[in-house]
Amino acid sequence: MADLAGLKTFTRRKERDTALFFQGREKILNDIAHAVTDTKENIQSGRSTTSATRLMYGAPGAGKTSLLSEIQLRAQLGAFGTLGPTVIDIDCEHLKHERHLVLIIAKHLNKEGVFRTISHEQASVGVHILNILQGSVQKGKSQDPPEATFDQLESLYSAVRTPSPILLCVDEIQTLQPEAEAMLSRLHQGKHGLPIIPIYAGLGNSLSVLMHHGVSRPVSDYIHSVGALTEEEAHAAINMMLTHFKVDQSGADRDWPAILAQRADCWPQHLHNAQRALALELIRPEVKGVLARVNPEAVFTRERRLRMQAYGWRMSEMISDHRELTARVMQRVVTYNPTRSEVKQIIAALHKRNSYPLPEEVTVDSFFNELLHQGLLQEFHEERADGTIVDVLRCPIPSLATFVMERGGVDPLLSPPERATESPKIKGRA
Numbered sequence: 452m453a454d455l456a457g458l459k460t461f462t463r464r465k466e467r468d469t470a471l472f473f474q475g476r477e478k479i480l481n482d483i484a485h486a487v488t489d490t491k492e493n494i495q496s497g498r499s500t501t502s503a504t505r506l507m508y509g510a511p512g513a514g515k516t517s518l519l520s521e522i523q524l525r526a527q528l529g530a531f532g533t534l535g536p537t538v539i540d541i542d543c544e545h546l547k548h549e550r551h552l553v554l555i556i557a558k559h560l561n562k563e564g565v566f567r568t569i570s571h572e573q574a575s576v577g578v579h580i581l582n583i584l585q586g587s588v589q590k591g592k593s594q595d596p597p598e599a600t601f602d603q604l605e606s607l608y609s610a611v612r613t614p615s616p617i618l619l620c621v622d623e624i625q626t627l628q629p630e631a632e633a634m635l636s637r638l639h640q641g642k643h644g645l646p647i648i649p650i651y652a653g654l655g656n657s658l659s660v661l662m663h664h665g666v667s668r669p670v671s672d673y674i675h676s677v678g679a680l681t682e683e684e685a686h687a688a689i690n691m692m693l694t695h696f697k698v699d700q701s702g703a704d705r706d707w708p709a710i711l712a713q714r715a716d717c718w719p720q721h722l723h724n725a726q727r728a729l730a731l732e733l734i735r736p737e738v739k740g741v742l743a744r745v746n747p748e749a750v751f752t753r754e755r756r757l758r759m760q761a762y763g764w765r766m767s768e769m770i771s772d773h774r775e776l777t778a779r780v781m782q783r784v785v786t787y788n789p790t791r792s793e794v795k796q797i798i799a800a801l802h803k804r805n806s807y808p809l810p811e812e813v814t815v816d817s818f819f820n821e822l823l824h825q826g827l828l829q830e831f832h833e834e835r836a837d838g839t840i841v842d843v844l845r846c847p848i849p850s851l852a853t854f855v856m857e858r859g860g861v862d863p864l865l866s867p868p869e870r871a872t873e874s875p876k877i878k879g880r881a
């Protein structure tokens with residue numbers, strides 16, 4: 452008998468909730484495991500941990516937040532070694548001030564019992580921080596509360612019997628404020644002396660945000676694009692759901708995992724909504740968790756509605772105001788897979804011909820960034836025939852490209868008109 456109550460609860464699970472049926476991302480998770488190993492070696496040999504910053508970037512619904520919570524889960528399960536790392540999740544806004552960040556880290560370590568391994572004598576080294584933690588310094592006293600600094604935290608942490616790496620996870624890093632620059636740079640350069648691995652997740656423009664605000668030389672191997680799952684992974688996620696809720700799969704006349712994965716373009720957010728659409732059918736009294744009794748059209752209609760709604764949310768004011776221009780840019784992106792500068796040339800050319808002008812306050816750069824920010828475009832590393840690696844832009848989800856083109860009055864099946872003025876280099880390259 453299928454778990455109908457479980458399925459019912461699942462239908463209410465929001466698409467922003469982290470993945471219940473997590474699949475894939477092994478390359479990124481392996482990179483985090485390596486970061487932990489390297490940092491443990493640094494601790495043992497007394498070296499400091501530098502340039503360890505990791506970034507996971509991708510369009511809305513790609514699964515970045517789910518990935519951060521998977522890292523946390525795996526750390527708890529001991530996947531990064533018996534002496535696992537401490538995972539600390541903080542809001543982007545807390546990256547600004549040293550005192551604030553130090554206190555958050557210290558409180559977390561204290562809560563985890565990390566400081567219990569310090570002898571009383573040693574603890575006196577970090578007496579300021581412990582005082583604050585224990586609440587013995589209260590606001591309103593004549594004396595100002597002592598400052599909590601990285602130096603104090605470092606001396607406290609180095610007295611811990613078995614210090615382990617700290618994974619400092621920050622989501623929505625694209626919202627970083629310029630005031631955070633000094634802190635970001637300090638975290639990247641490891642100048643605090645602590646074994647911190649900064650792990651940032653954010654939208655498609657996150658790398659440029661980081662590079663503008665303190666992480667001037669990130670290690671390229673540590674920058675990960677998060678996008679669609681592979682077909683196998685998407686199928687596995689659906690299968691995992693069917694197994695988890697003990698759905699009766701006997702006599703089903705179609706390959707549901709393959710069909711739903713395809714409709715969702717293997718995009719995690721859509722996959723989740725496809726699973727919800729299926730669950731809504733499975734809980735109907737006439738269906739009672741039997742896959743063979745499901746009405747496919749009802750599932751497809753719901754799935755499509757949720758997918759279109761998700762796309763509607765991405766159409767910001769700037770994009771909606773320039774839907775024809777957006778559609779034409781997309782048509783060219785789909786055809787050429789252009790680089791960053793080529794996309795800007797395309798926007799500039801369409802704008803200059805005056806067919807799709809941008810108002811004065813919207814520059815080519817800001818329009819490009821909006822497309823990236825809303826996840827209409829995503830950057831991918833691509834190896835050319837001559838072995839060179841270039842960063843090309845694509846729409847990460849095929850059905851989103853179609854949606855954008857149709858919305859702006861462009862037939863998705865047509866190629867863009869050939870124009871000598873328009874990105875000649877792109878045509879030469881093809």
Ligand SMILES: Nc1ncnc2c1ncn2[C@@H]1O[C@H](COP(=O)(O)OP(=O)(O)O)[C@@H](O)[C@H]1O
Pocket residue numbers: 465466467468469470471472473474475476509510511512513514515516517518688718719720721722723
């Ligand atoms: N690796 C994954 N495998 C299966 N489902 C996933 C995976 N990552 C995310 N999802 C699902 O996709 C949806 C969006 O994920 P989320 O982490 O919120 O994306 P983002 O933070 O990139 O916007 C969630 O409903 C989640 O359940």
Ligand SMILES: [Mg+2]
Pocket residue numbers: 515516517622
């Ligand atoms: Mg998120």
